[in-house]
Amino acid sequence: MNWLGAIKSDIDAAQARDPAALGALEVFLTYPGLHALMIHRLTHQLHLFGLPILPRLLSHLNRFITGIEIHPAARIGRRCFIDHGMGVVIGETTVIGEDCHLYQGVTLGGTSTRREKRHPTLEDRVVVGAGAKIIGNVTIGHDSRIGAGAVVVSSVPPNATVVGVPGHVVAFTNTSNDTVERLPDPEWDRIEELERRVARLERERAASDPAVPGVGGSPGGFDGGASERPS
Known part of the structure; x- marks a missing residue:
């Protein structure tokens, strides 16, 4: 991969995905995610050449400068935006495919102590939210989204949205019409059922003892409406 060409594509990706970006020069000078990728693409080439120590020293410097740690052997495709x-x-x-988007605090980590493929593979156009952890030799299918704070320890199919700890699929994007098809969420269903039971118990208590504050907005009451399911 041509180093300058890859950096230009990374700058273009930052401008396309960050509405706060005011131009290529600003991105080049002030975006630590771009700086981390610039240094990594150099250290990766040195790693492929088989140079000892120097790639790791440069990656250590990269972490010191940007706060982002990327092993020299990691493979990152074009138009990545950190x-x-x-x-x-x-x-x-x-392994990170093309057009991927990573937010702050993301960990793409391993579980094995053996020298083998032990870190995740992200296919093209994957978005990983802030603080999400993807652990082990798992594959995140193309066009998937990993929600902020999710912990993913198993592979994810394409076009999926994953949330929670442990991460589970809650929706799929229908690429034919760009709509989101939501899946049943048993955990949220249980929360709604508990809210309904609490509301019923408070109504029964208020009916049996008029001295008890009522429901529907009175002090200590419960309005009885199920919380809105997160979108």
Whole structure:
């Protein structure tokens, strides 16, 4: 991969995905995610050449400057955008496809102590939210979204939206008409059922003892309406 060409594509990606970006020069001078990728693309080439120590020293310097740790052996495709970036960790055998978007605090980590493929593979156009952890030799299918704070320890199919700890699929994007098809969420259903039971118990208590504050907005009451399901 041509180094300058790859950096130009990374700058273009930052401008396309960050509405706060005011131009290529600003991105080039002030975006730590871009700086981390610039240094990594150099250290990766040195790693492929088989140079000892120097790639790791440069990656260590990269972490010191940007707050982003990327192992020199990690493979990162074109037009990657690391947004904000602080605290991002990308492990040795990680593979990141093209047009991916990582937010701050993301960890692409490993679980094995053996020298093998032990870090995630992100296919093209994957978005990983702030603080999300993807652990182990798992594959995140193309066009998937990993919600902020999710912990993903198993592979994810394409076009999926994953949230929670542990991460689970809650929706799929229908690429034919760009709509989101939501899946049943048993955990949220249980929360709604508990809210309905609490509301019923408070109504029964208020009916049996008029001295007890009522429901529907009175002090200590419960309005009885189920919380709105998150979108």
